Amino acid sequence: MPVLRFLLCLLIFAGTLAAAGVLVLSTLLVLLFPPLLLAVVLACGILGRLLRRLSPGPINPT
Template sequence: MFLLRFLLCLLIFVGALAATGALMLCLLLMLRFPPLLLVVGLACWILSRVLRRLFPDQRKPS
């Protein structure tokens, strides 16, 4: 049981490191190539507009 828990924690740690590395690589690429930063910002803006149209009731205070 201890070995299984250890392997699970190790897998979670390696996954967290890989996710952090991928995020840092994406940030580095966006800072290195400014058009990529523009494209990501535009994609986020379009996604927020689409989500507002799909779920309009989420923005109303209750």
């Protein structure tokens, strides 16, 4: 059982490290290429509008 716990902790650590690396790399790319920042902002805006349009309205129980 301790070996499984160690492997699980190791995988969690590796995943966290990989996620932090991806975050830093994507931040560097956005800072180096300003049009990429514009594309990310536009994509987030389009996704927000799409989610708002697809979400159901308030539920009226009466």
